[in-house]
Structure formats: C-alpha cells, structure tokens
Amino acid sequence: MKSIPPDLAWLNLPNLPTPVKVLFSGYLLAIGLGLCMAGLQIMQTHGMADGKPGLSLDDIVYSYYGNRSGSTLESKLNGSMKEMGTPEARLDIIKWVRNGAPETEWELHFKDTFKQYCVQCHGSVPGIPDFSKYEEVKKVATIDEGASIQTLTRSSHIHLFGISFIFFFVGFIFSFAAGIPKWLKISAIAIPFAFLIVDIFSWWLTKWNPNFAWLTLIGGFGYSVAATIMWFISMYQMFILSRNGKIYGNAWEADLK
Template identity: 55%
Template sequence: MPLNLSNLGFSIKLLFSGYLIVIAIGYGVAAIQILFTHGMADGQFGLSIEDIVYSYYGNRSGSVLENKLTGSMKMNAPDAERFKIIQWVRDGGDPEVFARSIKPIFEQRCISCHNAQSAGLPDFTQFENIRQRAQSDQGATFASLTRVSHIHLFGIAFIFMFVGLIFSLASGVPTRLKGAAIIMPYLFLILDITSWWLTKLNPNFALLVILGGAGMAMAFLFMLVVSMYEMWILPRKLPFPDRRNALLRS
C-alpha cells in the first residue's frame, strides 16, 4: 500500500498536525502584527492600499515623525504632546526648541523603545536620528528592505518546504493541482518581496504586495485543510481493511 496521509501511524500524524497547527497560529499572529504596524500607517485600523504606499513609498507630503504620530504611533502619546511635536517639525525642527520643550516628551514616551539597545528601531537618544525623521517621509529605506527581504526569503521558504512535504503525501488531490499548490507559495513569496521594492520606487505597485501576501495565505490554508482532513477524517471513511492497516501502522 502506498504511503499517504490517511495511513500514516498515529505518532507521525500527531507530529505533522502539531507542526501545522503551530504554523497556523503563527500565521494568525503575523496577520495581527501587520494590522498594528502597516495597517496603521494611514492612521486608520485595517490594511489598505494607502497603508502599503505609506509603508514602502512613504507619505511624501509630510515628515516621517508626523506620519508616525498620526498613524501607527498615535496611541503612544496624548494628543497635546503629539501635536506639540508635529508643530515643532513644521516650524523647522529647531534644536534649541527641541532641547527645551520636545526632548522631555521623547524621553518619557519614546526612549523606552527607541534606544541603542533596540534592534531595528531608530535610536532617539541621538538628536540626529530625530532630525532625519523630521524630514520628508520617504518610506522604507533600501537598507531595511534588504534586511527584511532576506529574512523573509529564508524563513518563509523553510516553512513552506515542510508544509509542502506534508501535503505531498495527500492522496485525494490530482497531481497537477498538488504540484500547483506546492509551488504557489514560493511564486507568491517572490512576488511579495519584489513588490516591496517596486512600491518603494513607484506607488502604483502597492496592490501587488497585497496579492502576494494573500496568495501565500490561500495556498497555506488549502494545504493545511487538505492535510488535516486526510490525516484525521478520511481514515474513518475508508473500508475496514484499509482502516485496519492504518491502525496497524500506528
């Protein structure tokens, strides 16, 4: 009898199922994290094309500080303090005014996260880093895109290698459909990463970012549902001899 998900031993099914469930939870947490970062770029909860444009191309009508204070960082300071910083930026970002009335706000509201020990975040203990972000918002930097791109390419490729390996043992999926489902996450991953760079250069490519992410999610959901169905539900519908053989493999 050929090896497939329905006749795997009980222990292997638990191993595969545990992995798939943890990855599914991780996917859900990642989606929530995106909503609280990119999804707040325009100041409104929920992911939109404008959020993608502001995150990668930037909102070039204003500074990084102003856009963050009216977007993803809006909840980290009361309105009066946020408006005070925004007004300081619009007035030219004078260093003396900063030292006198703006620096205490940064020390109370920002420095706990934005310091030299925080990886990936600007160090706001240095005035030069604040001054740079008081200029026009150019979106993600090429350095940050390079860092995030290589992390996603390596990490997500490994995730889908194991998900695809489990799904490849499915017996109730036509070969062509199975092959398409296995290769699609990699194609959508490349589309997703490439679209970040394209959107950085031209905001008209922002829709591709959403399509790439949605394509990976749908491919994963399809492989997850089929794999779990064939491991735990399909064996109960098999003829008795096949069901007995599956139990013997446990």
C-alpha cells in the same frame, strides 16, 4: 483497487502512523497560530500607516513609497504610533517637526518628551531609530520617503529565508495528501513560493513607483490562500478522512512508477 506493497501503503496522510500525525499536526497548529499572529501584527503596523484600521493600498504606499507630503515621524504619529502618547504630546511633536525640528528646542523640551513616550522602545530595541539622540530623531523628521533601502534589504532576506522554510514544510506535509491530482498538488505546493517572490519584489517596485502597491496585496493574499488550503486539506486527511477505514495508495505512487 491495485494492491500496494505493505512497506509503502502508509505513505499518505490518512494512513500515517500516529506519532507522525502528531508531529505533522503539531507543526501545522503552531505555524497556523504563528501566521495568524503575523497577520494581526501587519494590521497593527502597516495596516495603520494611513491612520485607519484595515490594510489598504494607501497603507502599502505609505509603508514603502512614503507619504511625501510630510515626514516619517508625523505619519507614524498619525498612524501606527498614534496611541503611544497623549494627544497633547503628539500634537506638540508634530508642530515641532513642521517647524523644521530645530535643535535649540530639543534640549529645552523635546528630549524629555521623547524620553517619556518613545525611548522605552526607540532606545532599547535594535534596528529602529534611537530617539534618545537628536540626530536619529532628525532623520525621521524629514520628508517621509517610506522604507529605506537598508530596511528593505533586511526585511527581504528575513522574509525570503523564514517564510520559505514555512512553505517548504507545509508543502512537504501536503505532498502526502491522498486523492489529489498530481497537477493540482504540484500547483498548490509551488504557488506560495511564486507569490512570496512577487510580494518581496513588490516592496522594491512600490519604493520606486507607488502604482505597484497592488502587487503587494496580491502576493500576500495569494500565498496566504494557497498555504491555508494545504493546511486544511492536510489536517482533514490526517484526522477526519482517516477514520473511515479506507486504505489509500501511496501518495507518490504515480511518480514512483
């Protein structure tokens, strides 16, 4: 094997100094746990949009295009919010909504019902409707047209900024991997960003036409698989491959020539 200058020989995951390995692995472990929690949260929100466990095309359609056979409030009460109140209160609200959610019944009865079961979140958490006010309840008691443009804009920029940072650092750590062909390493680093963009654009396309919902599943699955592969390779090379004592060349040697 060609000799590597001493000042560059450590530039790969197996040969990294222990403090750097601790830094990289700590980040990867925290991010890995965070992504698992994000997946669980998706299953409990979007995954229950159709009232059934598990993420399906119908869940994507209902979340972004809406269930236009009924109101947003009714679809939530039959889906992700189904367990937030008693069955009797849920059916009572649904009947009121289907009757046009008349304001005359709000002060007499439904204001107290929403206060008991809903206002602890829908009244204190920013960014979601305030169910202590009839006007806010009335907005979601109309036909369910899915996510609003305001919601899509907010979610899009949060995901693009936040998840891009995650993929940047995961890709940066993976770029130190040894023995990976250059074309494969470049592809693995680029793929999560490409699928992230597909995922975000699919929300807007599904809002316009429900037939694009499958792009959301492809985008999310694509960047999850690519990031997972980089995660496992990085952890493997830092803590298992490095134990065999083999000295690898600079991870970027071919690019530095």
